[in-house]
Amino acid sequence: MAIHGKTAAEIFDCVRALAQSQQLRSGDSLPPVRDLAVQLGISRNTVAAAYRRLVVAGIATTHGRLGTIIRNQYESSDQEGAQADSPLTDLASGNPNATWLPDIAAALQRKPYTPRLYGEPTVNAGLHRYIQQWMQPDCPAKFDIDLTHGAVDAIERLLNAYLVAGDKVAVENPCFLSSLHSLGAVGLQATGVSVDDEGMLANELEEALRKGARAVLLTPRAHNPTGCSLSKKRAKELSQVLAQYPNVLIIVDDHFALLSTAHYYSVIPETATRWALVRSFSKALGPDIRVAAVASDSATSKELRLRLASGTSWVSHLLQDVVESIVTHPSTTALIEQAKQDYQQRRQTLEQGLQKHGIAFQTNSDGLNLWLPLQGDDQAIALALARRGWLVRQGSSLAVEGEINGLRITISDISPEQCEQLAQDIKRSVG
Numbered sequence: 001m002a003i004h005g006k007t008a009a010e011i012f013d014c015v016r017a018l019a020q021s022q023q024l025r026s027g028d029s030l031p032p033v034r035d036l037a038v039q040l041g042i043s044r045n046t047v048a049a050a051y052r053r054l055v056v057a058g059i060a061t062t063h064g065r066l067g068t069i070i071r072n073q074y075e076s077s078d079q080e081g082a083q084a085d086s087p088l089t090d091l092a093s094g095n096p097n098a099t100w101l102p103d104i105a106a107a108l109q110r111k112p113y114t115p116r117l118y119g120e121p122t123v124n125a126g127l128h129r130y131i132q133q134w135m136q137p138d139c140p141a142k143f144d145i146d147l148t149h150g151a152v153d154a155i156e157r158l159l160n161a162y163l164v165a166g167d168k169v170a171v172e173n174p175c176f177l178s179s180l181h182s183l184g185a186v187g188l189q190a191t192g193v194s195v196d197d198e199g200m201l202a203n204e205l206e207e208a209l210r211k212g213a214r215a216v217l218l219t220p221r222a223h224n225p226t227g228c229s230l231s232k233k234r235a236k237e238l239s240q241v242l243a244q245y246p247n248v249l250i251i252v253d254d255h256f257a258l259l260s261t262a263h264y265y266s267v268i269p270e271t272a273t274r275w276a277l278v279r280s281f282s283k284a285l286g287p288d289i290r291v292a293a294v295a296s297d298s299a300t301s302k303e304l305r306l307r308l309a310s311g312t313s314w315v316s317h318l319l320q321d322v323v324e325s326i327v328t329h330p331s332t333t334a335l336i337e338q339a340k341q342d343y344q345q346r347r348q349t350l351e352q353g354l355q356k357h358g359i360a361f362q363t364n365s366d367g368l369n370l371w372l373p374l375q376g377d378d379q380a381i382a383l384a385l386a387r388r389g390w391l392v393r394q395g396s397s398l399a400v401e402g403e404i405n406g407l408r409i410t411i412s413d414i415s416p417e418q419c420e421q422l423a424q425d426i427k428r429s430v431g
């Protein structure tokens with residue numbers, strides 16, 4: 001297909017139309033600036049300006065030497081969650097175990113609903129108090145509190161408020177799928193930073209920031225998929241790196257906070273101007289709760305509120321009542337403790353099974369998943385496991401860049417018998 005136009009606006013309109021009519025498809029490369037300039041008989045600056053506009057509009061992305069590439073905003077993509085109607089044993093979902101989710105009806109009985117109208121304070125006073133106490137020890141400075149419809153919603157709104165399409169965001173590699181999709185949906189570019197068992201690597205984060213990343217999205221505990229949590233030492237190193245870039249937006253996705261067995265170590269330096277600590281209620285109270293708490297500096301909070309205003313501006317007080325009633329009730333502490341122990345027990349049983357069969361896995365991990373790094377092709381191994389009746393998540397689908405092979409196994413519902421059988425089947429599939 002021919003790109004035509006004499007001005008940057010005309011080239012922009014032409015490429016946009018070609019992308020919308022699918023004549024240019026996701027992943028297609030645009031001609032090099034120099035070639036198109038010669039072909040159209042115009043200056044390179046004009047073509048470069050058109051390409052910049054395409055990137056800012058989220059229609060294309062730049063990929064270093066690969067040039068400018070069309071981005072499909074509407075591509076369907078893999079999501080977290082159970083596979084409906086799968087005949088396989090689903091260990092790919094990333095879901096919590098329903099046994100450990102609190103009783104919502106009982107919560108509402110303890111706190112009967114009173115109608116709220118437009119214009120009420122956006123956060124329930126009681127829930128605000130709870131969040132204030134919860135966040136206070138882990139925030140680097142004075143903070144404001146907001147609620148969003150879950151952690152992913154917070155991440156997307158925060159990124160959107162501070163960045164423009166084409167900007168780079170440093171993320172863990174491999175990365176939680178929904179975060180990756182959130183970036184892609186608004187035309188942001190993920191720069192992968194490797195992780196080891198102490199979390200994100202400080203030298204790679206430094207490199208990503210040096211190369212222009214304007215935000216970092218980091219999981220301090222129970223990284224998805226590897227399960228690793230930040231060590232005290234690593235958190236300090238990361239904080240030192242971030243201190244050199246005070247205008248970079250730091251988003252800390254502490255999604256497993258209520259259930260984590262790891263200590264929280266903060267990476268946000270006191271000098272950071274833009275930061276947000278996000279804590280979801282999804283894993284402990286249930287993914288359907290769709291509420292996350294966000295503590296952030298006041299400028300970030302203001303921007304987040306503006307972004308919330310485009311929807312309803314507040315998270316339903318009915319949901320807030322439920323969350324408040326649950327998190328402030330003494331029975332919840334006991335339930336969360338039981339859930340923690342149960343998840344740990346299931347994880348240990350699977351780890352022991354894997355150990356017995358000589359299969360390597362990520363140690364000291366937390367969360368609802370166990371990560372098995374693999375040398376070879378994880379697709380072939382996932383397929384071999386599917387033939388034996390197991391559905392697991394392929395690590396390569398979570399890679400931000402480069403090659404990552406591994407399996408992510410959700411442990412929240414696995415039984416001891418399944419652990420033994422799965423370990424045997426992995427051994428056979430890998431072998």
Ligand SMILES: Cc1ncc(COP(=O)(O)O)c(C=O)c1O
Pocket residue numbers: 080094149150151152153176219223224253255280281282287291292
């Ligand atoms: C890293 C990470 N962040 C956030 C979430 C949950 O987000 P939400 O609060 O939107 O349910 C998950 C769930 O698996 C996760 O793994």
